[in-house]
Amino acid sequence: MATPVMNQAADQAAASTRTVTLGKSLNLGLRAAMEADPKVIVMGEDVGKLGGVFRITDGLQKDFGEQRVLDTPLAESGIIGTAVGLAIRGFRPVCEIQFDGFIFPAFDQIVSQVAKLHYRSQGRVTLPMVIRVPFGGGIGAVEHHSESPESYFAHTAGLKVVSCSNAVDAYWMIQQAIRCDDPVLFFEPKRRYYEKGELDVGATPDPLFSSRVLRTGTAATLVSYGPSVKTCLESAAAAAEEGTELEVIDLRALSPMDLTPVFESVRKTGHLVVVSEAPEEASLASEIAARVQQECFYSLEAPVLRVTGFDTPYPPSKLEEDFLPDLDRVLDAVDRSLGW
Amino acid sequence: MATPVMNQAADQAAASTRTVTLGKSLNLGLRAAMEADPKVIVMGEDVGKLGGVFRITDGLQKDFGEQRVLDTPLAESGIIGTAVGLAIRGFRPVCEIQFDGFIFPAFDQIVSQVAKLHYRSQGRVTLPMVIRVPFGGGIGAVEHHSESPESYFAHTAGLKVVSCSNAVDAYWMIQQAIRCDDPVLFFEPKRRYYEKGELDVGATPDPLFSSRVLRTGTAATLVSYGPSVKTCLESAAAAAEEGTELEVIDLRALSPMDLTPVFESVRKTGHLVVVSEAPEEASLASEIAARVQQECFYSLEAPVLRVTGFDTPYPPSKLEEDFLPDLDRVLDAVDRSLGW
Amino acid sequence: MSSPEQWTHPEPGVGPAATAATPTAEQVIAGLRATSEGGPELVQLLTPEGERVPDSRWDPYVADITAEDLRGLYRDMVLTRRVDREANALQRQGQLGIWVPLLGQEAAQVGAGRALKPQDMVFPSYREHGVAWCRDVHPTELLGIFRGTDHGSWDPLAKRFHLYTIVIGNQVLNAAGYAMGQRFEGKVGDDDGEATMVFFGDGATSQGDVHEGFVWASVYDAPLVFFCQNNQWAISEPTERQSRLPLYQRARGYGFPGVRVDGNDVLASLAVSRWALDECRHGNGPVLIEAFTYRMDAHTTTDDPTRYRLADELEAWKLKDPIERVRVNLVRHENADHAFFDEVQAEADQLAAELREFCVNMPDPPKERMFAHVYEDGNPVLAAQRDAYLAYASGFEGGGH
Amino acid sequence: MSSPEQWTHPEPGVGPAATAATPTAEQVIAGLRATSEGGPELVQLLTPEGERVPDSRWDPYVADITAEDLRGLYRDMVLTRRVDREANALQRQGQLGIWVPLLGQEAAQVGAGRALKPQDMVFPSYREHGVAWCRDVHPTELLGIFRGTDHGSWDPLAKRFHLYTIVIGNQVLNAAGYAMGQRFEGKVGDDDGEATMVFFGDGATSQGDVHEGFVWASVYDAPLVFFCQNNQWAISEPTERQSRLPLYQRARGYGFPGVRVDGNDVLASLAVSRWALDECRHGNGPVLIEAFTYRMDAHTTTDDPTRYRLADELEAWKLKDPIERVRVNLVRHENADHAFFDEVQAEADQLAAELREFCVNMPDPPKERMFAHVYEDGNPVLAAQRDAYLAYASGFEGGGH
Numbered sequence A, B: 001m002a003t004p005v006m007n008q009a010a011d012q013a014a015a016s017t018r019t020v021t022l023g024k025s026l027n028l029g030l031r032a033a034m035e036a037d038p039k040v041i042v043m044g045e046d047v048g049k050l051g052g053v054f055r056i057t058d059g060l061q062k063d064f065g066e067q068r069v070l071d072t073p074l075a076e077s078g079i080i081g082t083a084v085g086l087a088i089r090g091f092r093p094v095c096e097i098q099f100d101g102f103i104f105p106a107f108d109q110i111v112s113q114v115a116k117l118h119y120r121s122q123g124r125v126t127l128p129m130v131i132r133v134p135f136g137g138g139i140g141a142v143e144h145h146s147e148s149p150e151s152y153f154a155h156t157a158g159l160k161v162v163s164c165s166n167a168v169d170a171y172w173m174i175q176q177a178i179r180c181d182d183p184v185l186f187f188e189p190k191r192r193y194y195e196k197g198e199l200d201v202g203a204t205p206d207p208l209f210s211s212r213v214l215r216t217g218t219a220a221t222l223v224s225y226g227p228s229v230k231t232c233l234e235s236a237a238a239a240a241e242e243g244t245e246l247e248v249i250d251l252r253a254l255s256p257m258d259l260t261p262v263f264e265s266v267r268k269t270g271h272l273v274v275v276s277e278a279p280e281e282a283s284l285a286s287e288i289a290a291r292v293q294q295e296c297f298y299s300l301e302a303p304v305l306r307v308t309g310f311d312t313p314y315p316p317s318k319l320e321e322d323f324l325p326d327l328d329r330v331l332d333a334v335d336r337s338l339g340w
Numbered sequence C, D: 001m002s003s004p005e006q007w008t009h010p011e012p013g014v015g016p017a018a019t020a021a022t023p024t025a026e027q028v029i030a031g032l033r034a035t036s037e038g039g040p041e042l043v044q045l046l047t048p049e050g051e052r053v054p055d056s057r058w059d060p061y062v063a064d065i066t067a068e069d070l071r072g073l074y075r076d077m078v079l080t081r082r083v084d085r086e087a088n089a090l091q092r093q094g095q096l097g098i099w100v101p102l103l104g105q106e107a108a109q110v111g112a113g114r115a116l117k118p119q120d121m122v123f124p125s126y127r128e129h130g131v132a133w134c135r136d137v138h139p140t141e142l143l144g145i146f147r148g149t150d151h152g153s154w155d156p157l158a159k160r161f162h163l164y165t166i167v168i169g170n171q172v173l174n175a176a177g178y179a180m181g182q183r184f185e186g187k188v189g190d191d192d193g194e195a196t197m198v199f200f201g202d203g204a205t206s207q208g209d210v211h212e213g214f215v216w217a218s219v220y221d222a223p224l225v226f227f228c229q230n231n232q233w234a235i236s237e238p239t240e241r242q243s244r245l246p247l248y249q250r251a252r253g254y255g256f257p258g259v260r261v262d263g264n265d266v267l268a269s270l271a272v273s274r275w276a277l278d279e280c281r282h283g284n285g286p287v288l289i290e291a292f293t294y295r296m297d298a299h300t301t302t303d304d305p306t307r308y309r310l311a312d313e314l315e316a317w318k319l320k321d322p323i324e325r326v327r328v329n330l331v332r333h334e335n336a337d338h339a340f341f342d343e344v345q346a347e348a349d350q351l352a353a354e355l356r357e358f359c360v361n362m363p364d365p366p367k368e369r370m371f372a373h374v375y376e377d378g379n380p381v382l383a384a385q386r387d388a389y390l391a392y393a394s395g396f397e398g399g400g401h
């Protein structure tokens, strides 16, 4: 399964291919979704005239007007709570939460209404809404601007959670999320907003809820998502120079997870390292470890190891290089796994 | 470690011993804490005149006055946010969240302030506050009254999380939580409020952050907390009748977890089943599985299995018997583990 | 010291700052009155004694109400109450897990409910059985929630009556969003415009979500009527625990009108609701209505109000019963005879019997319901969980487990 | 159509319901003026031209201010601004990750800050560098937050100045709780009473937490001054996106007074803040102050205001500069000479140099800081994580990793 769209695009280098940053790609994807469906609206703090603090919605208000791109009052529960109402009315709201740390005022609406309404109404009410969240650290920001809250949402039944790791996926995944009839938490790796990719808008994307093998290898498997995927690819490249071939899997979908390729990979390599920036305790990394040890019990030659953020609040940014999993920590874990 | 206080109390049957329900025991513990320290205050919805919807704070306002037992306005963020201020001022607030499902409006204050203030202030500000949450299902309630949100808080660095499973622990643990200088989420197994125990108020309790072996066995280990502990004890009793001796461990502390007794047990039994009502994905049960497979890799004769609530919203109560782990599901998992 | 007027209408530079550190007895009384009695601004068209009081501002909104219409409102209230009492009894008999009584709030709800037009949308809280009735949600459709077989069984879109919302305040924001949508779609601006009405209690006004709903609706000129039933209690807490001022005055700080209506007066509730909906459908929303009423029963069947309020209070409010005053008025003006009242009574008994019959025969939900409709587009992980569980559970079939 | 007065003062039965579906030009203008201009209720004691305007209500609160005191306020503002500009420059030069400028808000903050007594407590937002100055938090102590070495390095209890709070609105509830505590401890009721002041912006008023803070403080008569600096922008959003009405009027709905003060007038800010704190320390709290001012720089150093506002606006506000009007007043009344101004300038330069020197020499935090103080009572699981990481990291010592 899962032909890597990235490579496809790079290979073709067709007329429709252009070099874009991940951020720009999201902008193009949002624009395409708004053009395709007049019910798609964008809402959040500063998403209109300013185009969002990361400029992801740049130019959209100018072209689609103030009733489709809403600069909302400053309150996240309000943003999500009114988006629920708009979705009930038949709109497809795409909400921007300005930074990861500011999703918590909306937590109640997300957990109590967004996640449950379809279930409560026995399917009579659908909530096709997307909540975009720039997430993760590595940009030298002040407090509350570098959180990785995705595990909270993966633990919440009724939500779908995805994260893109590169410019090409960003374009497709945001559109697929908007087309999805379930509420989707869309985590954007903010420190990768300026990473470039070759986008072919004529290509056929993978399904939204599929993980993808980005690099094949036989020694051990690395699984990750969002901003850490690049870290894993770099780790694999470094390992390859020393003759160790690592398989790298980009999860893409965090809930539901598509772990089949991971199981297959572990059956082949016998070693798994999960990499994520979020604190470790009761996290998505824990979930992957729990499921892989169950599915691949007899294949594992070492326990599943986790390389994650620490179980501390996000530290002052001068310390974030220590907090965030980096190449060395990933390879250290690989070594520990191989030497188990 | 960890002498079972329950058995101790039962054995002694001293003059100071009395039979109390878990709910009453909490009430006695709160009263003792308020008597011991005038800075302890109780706050929440309906905790005063009514004594709380479960009567856990019954009589406290009458005896300690309206400035130590506050019937607050109806807003959870307000309850927790003002408790933070009161704690900064030197009080030790004990907040009641009326039902598990209503903690979410306070999630932002808990995650952004309660969990982080001590860290942010480099230890200059301590927040000795307790957030009491009646949690879990099994009481035939309507929506939002049967949630098990403990994993969200275990995933949040800076918080401590505990859950009592019986009347005797309830008395000690609530007092220990109030004496703790860190913020503590205190999860009360509401469907066990009427379970009785023999309380000896002269006994010496175990430390708050310690798990406890409640029953020893050699075939397999059951680990659980809160309301499911009783389910596990019943499962072990049933298994014993068929000649299978299960070890049962009550986690008591959910964050940080005291897993040493679990590791020891698994090294002996080779089989572990984790039981919890919360949905499975990215949960405390996942964390336990992840850590045990790492610590006991060579001891496990089968993967760690989880028996949990399903990854659905909490169902209509006529279906909760299917949702909640019961004796049959626990023993089925034990069988699967033993037969792996 | 400060007069009640000053106390309840503080403006910059006028009157004392607020309550004093140790309020005077006068201040306390003024404060209590402010939050718990009508006051001069209470809209009332029908006194507790059934007398019709003229009101130049509000009469036009009920000028078209014929004797037949009034009988209709009476019938709505009687049937609503009968359903409420029957459900309460069903709970006592173990047929329902819990019931949330509306006893005493029939006029507030039926007045509001009958003011609604078909194109309007409603977001209820959890006690709006009377509004449900007016939206053609059959009382039997409410039972699943309280029996534990579902979380709401009517079609919220078809009935234009959203599911009950239990998390206090949530629905206010959802309603604000819906009303914004009505506006964005250009469905606002004339007599046929659409409007939304959202219900919440006095206690709910403290929640951040309710405030944010006020902010959003006012900033987006949403056609939204905030209908606050102040039944004077949030479980055991009286309204003074939520506010210094009468709640309708909350609207002042946001720049939209707030009106306090006698919630035990179905005509007044109808008039004020019609006006408010009209304002909204013409684009002059939002509007806040505080319906001043009283919860004559417990908060829910699991509550014990004797622990926090005096029986006297209830007795006083029985004299203001919302149904009684309409009956007296109908009788006094000879707009209804014995036969009518008997008929309504019979209809009520019939409905109650139907409700009971339906309730005791409700099948338990199938196990599959636990897993159904969590997602619209499916979820393979959950599907596997479901399949495994159903396969496992089928092993117990026949024998109880 | 409706006059501005009606538009901004809707009361039940008076004026139109709210804005019309399609507001008239007049309404739009009235609305904008309502949220973005002072209006008759703006308290001003010193005009932009430096003239002292008499005001019978507010003069008593600054009657004791001598020429020396006024020079002191001038000095506070100049030093505050110098620190702000230096920090801004340090950010441009890569010495700080970000800076949050207060340019233009010096008078609001210094007026409030100097009204505080030592026993009072303060909960700032993230832009209160001027208030910090008045609480003896040295400007160097602010730098860690913006350089990324810590999340706040002063002692909030010793300085009675809480840490900066970035999550909009959170601190308002924390402050309400603290003020409740002051009251519970009996520290309220006379001239020596304690009070709390909490700072937040115009945008923050939309947050549920701010509302709940209003509810709690009013219900518990907390000695809390809500100090809202309306700098007319929440990043790119003008105040109209948050409210139809001037923000000081929000207090009306809760039953405590709200006052709008010229936030560029240090005397007026001082007078109103003293009055408000006095009310609170005597037990008449809470009180809302809206300081009407203007953010003359970007939201933060990462913001680009040219994308959302016109240069004209800034030019107009430069004429209302808070420092300039005090300088003119001092000169006109010969209360300060060249030597004074030169001295202050020199002191400012000295302080700036000190700040710069401190900043560029700030050591990177030790790795242990990441793990320190997560818990007061310790956590063995985290301790193990720390030990393992520090042991691992020590393997890289010497070589960069």
Ligand SMILES: Cc1ncc(C[n+]2csc(CCOP(=O)(O)OP(=O)(O)O)c2C)c(N)n1
Residues within 6 Å of the ligand: B045, B074, B076, B098, B102, B105, C127, C166, C167, C168, C200, C201, C202, C203, C204, C205, C231, C233, C234, C235, C295, C299
């Ligand atoms: C967020 C939240 N907190 C607490 C509760 C528990 N609770 C249910 S009803 C209620 C009181 C509500 O009072 P009010 O808003 O006046 O409505 P009423 O029940 O009187 O109609 C409370 C505290 C809840 N449902 N939701």
Ligand SMILES: Cc1ncc(C[n+]2csc(CCOP(=O)(O)OP(=O)(O)O)c2C)c(N)n1
Residues within 6 Å of the ligand: A045, A074, A076, A098, A102, A105, D127, D166, D167, D168, D200, D201, D202, D203, D204, D205, D231, D233, D234, D235, D295, D299
């Ligand atoms: C809960 C939350 N949401 C969003 C943000 C991002 N943010 C930081 S400042 C700001 C605007 C604040 O405006 P205002 O309250 O007027 O204060 P000002 O910055 O103008 O002083 C926003 C949206 C935040 N810090 N917290």
Ligand SMILES: [Mg+2]
Residues within 6 Å of the ligand: C201, C202, C203, C229, C230, C231, C232, C233, C234, C235
């Ligand atoms: Mg009520």
Ligand SMILES: [Mg+2]
Residues within 6 Å of the ligand: D201, D202, D203, D229, D230, D231, D232, D233, D234, D235
């Ligand atoms: Mg602002």
